[in-house]
Amino acid sequence: MGQVGEESPSCRSLLTYHREVLVSKLRSIQCVLDNLLSSEFLCEEEVEAVQRTDTKPNQVRKILELAQCKGEQACDFLIYIIYTVGDAYVDLQPWLKEINYVPSKDVSVLTVENTDPISRYSEKQRREIGRDTSFIMSYGQREETRLEELYTDTLMELFNGANESLGLLDTLEQLLTDDAVFNPQGETIYVVGDAGVGKSILLQKLQNLWSKKELVTDAIFLFKFRCRMFSTFKDSEQISLRDLLFKYNCFPDLDPDNEVFDYIVRFPHKVLFTFDGYDEIQDDLERYNVPEVSSPDEKAHPLQLLTSLLSGKLLQGSQKVLTARTGIEMQQKVVKKKVILRGFSPSHLKTYIRLHFKDQSQRERVEIQLDASPHLCGLCSTPLFCWIVFKSFTHLHTMHDSFELPESCITLTDIFLLLCEMYLTRSAPPPLSIQRRNARCTAETFKSGLKPLAGFAKLALQGFDKGTFYFSQDELRACGLTEEDEALGFLRSVSEYENTENPATFEFLHLTLQSFLVAFGLILDEDMPLDTILKFFAECSRKKKSSCLPCDFFHNLSPKPSGTRGSQTNEHLQFTNLFLCGLLSKPKTSLMEQLVIFVICFCESFPMVR
Numbered sequence: 371m372g373q374v375g376e377e378s379p380s381c382r383s384l385l386t387y388h389r390e391v392l393v394s395k396l397r398s399i400q401c402v403l404d405n406l407l408s409s410e411f412l413c414e415e416e417v418e419a420v421q422r423t424d425t426k427p428n429q430v431r432k433i434l435e436l437a438q439c440k441g442e443q444a445c446d447f448l449i450y451i452i453y454t455v456g457d458a459y460v461d462l463q464p465w466l467k468e469i470n471y472v473p474s475k476d477v478s479v480l481t482v483e484n485t486d487p488i489s490r491y492s493e494k495q496r497r498e499i500g501r502d503t504s505f506i507m508s509y510g511q512r513e514e515t516r517l518e519e520l521y522t523d524t525l526m527e528l529f530n531g532a533n534e535s536l537g538l539l540d541t542l543e544q545l546l547t548d549d550a551v552f553n554p555q556g557e558t559i560y561v562v563g564d565a566g567v568g569k570s571i572l573l574q575k576l577q578n579l580w581s582k583k584e585l586v587t588d589a590i591f592l593f594k595f596r597c598r599m600f601s602t603f604k605d606s607e608q609i610s611l612r613d614l615l616f617k618y619n620c621f622p623d624l625d626p627d628n629e630v631f632d633y634i635v636r637f638p639h640k641v642l643f644t645f646d647g648y649d650e651i652q653d654d655l656e657r658y659n660v661p662e663v664s665s666p667d668e669k670a671h672p673l674q675l676l677t678s679l680l681s682g683k684l685l686q687g688s689q690k691v692l693t694a695r696t697g698i699e700m701q702q703k704v705v706k707k708k709v710i711l712r713g714f715s716p717s718h719l720k721t722y723i724r725l726h727f728k729d730q731s732q733r734e735r736v737e738i739q740l741d742a743s744p745h746l747c748g749l750c751s752t753p754l755f756c757w758i759v760f761k762s763f764t765h766l767h768t769m770h771d772s773f774e775l776p777e778s779c780i781t782l783t784d785i786f787l788l789l790c791e792m793y794l795t796r797s798a799p800p801p802l803s804i805q806r807r808n809a810r811c812t813a814e815t816f817k818s819g820l821k822p823l824a825g826f827a828k829l830a831l832q833g834f835d836k837g838t839f840y841f842s843q844d845e846l847r848a849c850g851l852t853e854e855d856e857a858l859g860f861l862r863s864v865s866e867y868e869n870t871e872n873p874a875t876f877e878f879l880h881l882t883l884q885s886f887l888v889a890f891g892l893i894l895d896e897d898m899p900l901d902t903i904l905k906f907f908a909e910c911s912r913k914k915k916s917s918c919l920p921c922d923f924f925h926n927l928s929p930k931p932s933g934t935r936g937s938q939t940n941e942h943l944q945f946t947n948l949f950l951c952g953l954l955s956k957p958k959t960s961l962m963e964q965l966v967i968f969v970i971c972f973c974e975s976f977p978m979v980r
């Protein structure tokens with residue numbers, strides 16, 4: 371029997387005294403019925419009789435009557451279900467406090483299974499998010515690394531509204547706390563950082579911790595979005611908030627009464643959102659410039675739903691973490707807390723080296739080389755570049771005994787050339803020891819892999835041209851890329867929920883790689899007159915000064931198909947620009963000249979870059 375103090379009333383009488391509260395607040399009837407049935411307090415016929423009863427309040431009345439007929443233990447167990455499945459019976463938790471409910475020994479030994487749609491949905495999300503976030507995806511399809519084996523903390527600096535530093539965050543969890551909130555009316559935690567500094571991985575870590583219930587938060591639901599997904603909708607498309615949440619994350623099972631969505635609307639603070647890559651939709655937002663939505667039942671364009679969520683017009687009080695590249699400004703009134711990611715500190719870098727290199731001799735070798743090259747060390751503070759350098763080092767070192775990292779003045783272009791070289795040598799069989807000793811010849815590697823490289827360059831260029839980041843297998847084939855090429859590592863597959871409207875399944879490993887390949891393709895194209903490339907620079911710098919809408923240059927080169935929208939930011943063009951400079955710089959001219967001559971001689975073997 372439930373103990374409610376010394377002179378505690380029986381559970382049976384509690385159900386009578388508090389009938390009104392119970393009738394109005396007991397939701398999730400199915401969970402109560404399932405448990406009363408499995409513990410044999412009710413039989414199948416009685417459960418069916420409840421289900422046949424017309425309204426919810428009448429169903430509750432019927433359950434109360436049945437429990438009271440069955441006796442004290444059945445009533446006790448009914449209250450115990452409400453007590454145990456707290457998530458489902460949120461509204462009745464104050465009532466349990468009011469009656470000072472403490473479960474009796476008799477019912478505590480009985481098993482309660484949580485079959486409530488809300489808890490079930492939360493568990494489903496945790497399972498799916500756990501599965502989706504356990505690996506670092508950028509390692510290509512054939513070589514994934516577990517997040518927990520490689521995730522390394524990075525420097526996270528807090529700022530206030532006046533962009534004054536408030537110091538460093540000690541742990542990832544502090545991101546969600548109220549510390550350093552400079553605008554309590556704001557709704558969004560804004561995380562910014564340069565390309566490749568680890569914004570997406572930070573969100574992935576946060577999501578992974580949540581999936582394992584290791585994140586200190588009240589949120590029982592987590593919805594994760596990549597912002598670029600919001601640009602894939604047609605201008606005229608309108609969807610409901612419900613569809614946005616469930617269709618692009620996961621659907622609640624066995625929820626005929628829409629309880630999950632109703633719960634989200636009633637308890638938004640139980641929801642955590644992560645939105646990655648706000649910079650990727652800046653142009654669309656500016657162009658769209660539409661009023662926000664304030665009703666969760668109203669259909670609207672997904673971009674409207676996004677801005678309404680971020681501002682708190684929809685689901686006010688839900689927690690939202692938004693990432694963007696440095697330089698993208700958000701409306702101050704929306705931001706409650708701002709964090710700038712600074713990449714690896716020297717000690718983080720040491721940890722990352724330890725995690726990355728299991729082989730001690732390789733680890734020591736890399737440490738020595740990094741210590742000797744502050745320039746390389748500086749580049750390695752950006753996790754993406756660090757990963758490329760380490761990955762290339764590991765791979766090329768297994769191919770060639772003599773491989774060392776470039777000693778001084780290594781540039782970003784060198785890093786991306788190294789990455790391409792690594793991918794192109796990947797498909798080669800493991801070298802015999804005699805071959806390993808042969809000197810590494812970068813130009814030969816590029817020549818032998820030029821066909822797929824030209825294909826990827828063409829694909830990258832087409833993507834920039836159309837303002838898309840996703841590619842279908844047909845588009846790959848049209849660029850001359852084979853199934854084997856897909857696995858080289860340049861591309862990774864897109865998560866199934868990110869783009870369900872679109873058959874596209876691939877994206878480049880990272881946008882900076884796409885920028886690099888665009889630059890590579892522009893130079894490789896023997897039909898590309900020099901003045902066009904020069905025009906590119908002029909165009910790019912003019913765009914920088916003016917409105918920062920970068921797509922016009924590409925529009926000039928080829929007309930943009932109707933219905934597509936340019937959403938790259940100027941930064942992607944700036945990266946391409948930077949790589950063009952790098953590839954045309956003196957130290958690289960010999961390699962590029964050899965490749966261009968090679969393309970001209972064997973023209974018919976290559977998918978034309980343009």
Ligand SMILES: Nc1ncnc2c1ncn2[C@@H]1O[C@H](COP(=O)(O)OP(=O)(O)OP(=O)(O)O)[C@@H](O)[C@H]1O
Binds near residue numbers: 520522524566880
């Ligand atoms: N904290 C980290 N620990 C280990 N590796 C990391 C970390 N952060 C980033 N990386 C590596 O760097 C790569 C790029 O990181 P990420 O995609 O998160 O960058 P980003 O800041 O989101 O870049 P962008 O703005 O271009 O989207 C990851 O795929 C991973 O290999």
